[in-house]
Amino acid sequence: MFSKEESIDLREKLIGESCQLFFRKNPLKIVRAQGQYMYDEKNDAYLDCINNVAHVGHCHPAVVKAGCDQMSLLNTNNRFLHDNILLCARKILNTLPENLSVCYFVNSGSEANDLALRLAQIHTGNKDVIALEHAYHGHLTSLIDISHYKFDLPGGVGQKEHVHVAPIPDTYRGKHRDSDHPSDRLGHLYAEEVKYLCDKIRETGKGVCAFIAESLVSCGGQVIPPRGYFNEVYDTVRSSGGVCIADEVQVGFGRIGKHWWAFQQYDVYPDIVTMGKPMGNGHPVACVVTTKEISDSFSKTGVEYFNTYGGNPVSCAIANAVFDTIEAENLRENAVVVGEYLLDNCQMLAKKHKAIGDVRGVGLFVGIDLVADRESREPDGRCAEFVHRRMREEHVLITIDGPHCNIIKFKPPMVFTKENVDAVVSTLDRVLKEYRETSELFAVNTAKAPPSGKATKEPQHRPIKSMLEKQKIKSI
Numbered sequence: 001m002f003s004k005e006e007s008i009d010l011r012e013k014l015i016g017e018s019c020q021l022f023f024r025k026n027p028l029k030i031v032r033a034q035g036q037y038m039y040d041e042k043n044d045a046y047l048d049c050i051n052n053v054a055h056v057g058h059c060h061p062a063v064v065k066a067g068c069d070q071m072s073l074l075n076t077n078n079r080f081l082h083d084n085i086l087l088c089a090r091k092i093l094n095t096l097p098e099n100l101s102v103c104y105f106v107n108s109g110s111e112a113n114d115l116a117l118r119l120a121q122i123h124t125g126n127k128d129v130i131a132l133e134h135a136y137h138g139h140l141t142s143l144i145d146i147s148h149y150k151f152d153l154p155g156g157v158g159q160k161e162h163v164h165v166a167p168i169p170d171t172y173r174g175k176h177r178d179s180d181h182p183s184d185r186l187g188h189l190y191a192e193e194v195k196y197l198c199d200k201i202r203e204t205g206k207g208v209c210a211f212i213a214e215s216l217v218s219c220g221g222q223v224i225p226p227r228g229y230f231n232e233v234y235d236t237v238r239s240s241g242g243v244c245i246a247d248e249v250q251v252g253f254g255r256i257g258k259h260w261w262a263f264q265q266y267d268v269y270p271d272i273v274t275m276g277k278p279m280g281n282g283h284p285v286a287c288v289v290t291t292k293e294i295s296d297s298f299s300k301t302g303v304e305y306f307n308t309y310g311g312n313p314v315s316c317a318i319a320n321a322v323f324d325t326i327e328a329e330n331l332r333e334n335a336v337v338v339g340e341y342l343l344d345n346c347q348m349l350a351k352k353h354k355a356i357g358d359v360r361g362v363g364l365f366v367g368i369d370l371v372a373d374r375e376s377r378e379p380d381g382r383c384a385e386f387v388h389r390r391m392r393e394e395h396v397l398i399t400i401d402g403p404h405c406n407i408i409k410f411k412p413p414m415v416f417t418k419e420n421v422d423a424v425v426s427t428l429d430r431v432l433k434e435y436r437e438t439s440e441l442f443a444v445n446t447a448k449a450p451p452s453g454k455a456t457k458e459p460q461h462r463p464i465k466s467m468l469e470k471q472k473i474k475s476i
C-alpha cells in the first residue's frame with residue numbers, strides 16, 4: 001500500500017517513537033513469511049533466526065486453518081463454557097508436573113507475569129520480589145519495576161524498595177566465573193547470593209513474596225544457569241516464605257528440545273509457570289499455571305477474575321494447533337538435532353575466530369559471546385554491531401543482546417534445518433573474517449579503534465538464495 005519510504009515517514013508520525021524497531025536506521029518492511037523465511041516488499045527472502053514467536057514456522061497452515069475455522073464459527077469470552085479452553089488446559093497440564101494443576105488464560109507474557117506476581121502476593125501475604133540482574137519480564141508497570149534490564153537504564157524508573165536483584169548466574173562473565181571456581185561450585189555460589197537477599201528481606205521484618213527467573217536467561221545474554229542453582233534457590237526461597245515463578249515465555253514450548261519446559265532440565269518444581277510468545281505462533285495468547293493451593297488463596301479473596309480475551313475459543317484453537325503441530329512434526333526432536341548441529345558448528349567457528357569468546361546453548365536456544373580479548377573476556381559490542389548489520393545485508397536476521405550488547409542470539413522457528421545452520425555459520429564465518437580484516441587494516445592505518453563498519457564487499461546472500469531454490473519455496 002505504502003512505499004517503504006512512506007511507511008517510514010508515517011511510522012515516525014503516527015507511532016510512538018519509543019516503540020522498538022529493528023534496524024532503525026534502515027528498517028525492514030516485511031510483507032509475508034513462511035516457515036523460517038521472511039520476505040520484504042521486494043520479495044527478497046531473509047532467514048529468520050530471531051522469531052521464537054513463530055514457533056512452528058511462520059503462517060503454519062494448520063495453525064492458520066484452526067484460527068480461521070474457529071473465527072468463522074464463534075469467538076466470545078470465557079464466561080461461557082467452551083471445549084477449546086478445556087482441551088488447551090489439558091494439553092498444557094499434560095506436559096507439566098502434577099502439582100501444577102490450574103490454568104489462567106491471558107493474552108501476553110506480560111499479563112501472565114503480572115498475574116503470577118498477584119497470585120504470589122495474595123498467597124504469601126508478602127510483597128518483596130527477587131529477580132535476576134539483566135532480566136526482563138514484561139512491559140506492564142509491575143514488571144518494569146522488577147526488570148533490571150529496563151528499570152536500571154538511564155531514564156529508567158530505578159529500583160523500588162520491594163525489588164531485590166540477584167546476580168545473573170552467568171558463569172562466563174558474571175560475578176562468579178568458571179575461570180575462578182570449579183564448575184560444581186558455581187551453582188552454590190550464585191544460590192548463596194539469593195540466600196543473602198532472602199535473609200536481608202527477613203532482617204527488615206518482611207517476608208519474601210516470590211523469586212522470578214527465566215529458566216534460561218534470554219535477554220540477559222542467552223545465559224545457562226549452572227547445575228544445582230535453581231534447586232538450591234527454590235529451597236531457600238520457599239523456606240523464606242516465598243514462591244518460585246518460572247518465566248517460560250521465551251524458552252518454553254519445547255525450544256530446548258529434550259523437555260517441554262526449560263525448568264524441567266534441572267529437576268525443580270516451580271509454584272507458578274508463565275508461558276506466552278510461542279503459544280499462539282504469533283496470535284496473542286498466554287497462560288499462567290499454578291498449584292491448587294495458590295489458586296485457592298486467590299479464589300478465597302472473593303474477587304472474581306475476568307479477562308475479556310484470555311482463553312477465548314479462537315486463541316485456544318490456535319494454541320491447540322500449535323501443540324498438535326509440535327507433536328505431529330516432531331519439532332522437539334528437531335530442536336535437539338538441529339540445535340546440537342548449530343552448537344557444534346558455532347564451536348568449530350570459535351576455533352577459527354578469536355572474536356568468539358563463548359558458545360552456549362540448549363536446543364534451539366543458542367548464544368555466542370563476542371569478545372575483544374579472550375583472556376580478559378572483554379565484551380566486543382562493536383564487533384556484534386558489525387555482525388548484526390552485515391548478517392542482515394546477507395539476509396540472515398539475528399539479534400544482539402546482553403548487558404554489553406555483545407551476544408548473538410539464535411532462537412529461530414523450530415522448523416530450522418541443518419541446511420539453515422550451514423547457511424548461517426558460513427555467513428557468520430565470512431562476516432567475522434571481514435571484521436578481522438577491516439579491524440587489522442584500520443589498526444595499521446590509524447592505530448585507532450576498528451570501524452563500526454561499512455560493508456567491505458557487496459552483500460552476497462548466496463546461501464539463502466540457493467537454499468530457497470533447493471526447497472522451491474521462492475514462489476509461495
Ligand code: PMP
Pocket residue numbers: 108109110111113136137138139214218219247249250276277
Ligand atoms: N517474559 C520474558 C522472558 C520475555 O522475553 C517477554 C517478552 N520479550 C515477556 C515476558 C513479555 O511478554 P509480552 O511481550 O508477550 O508481553
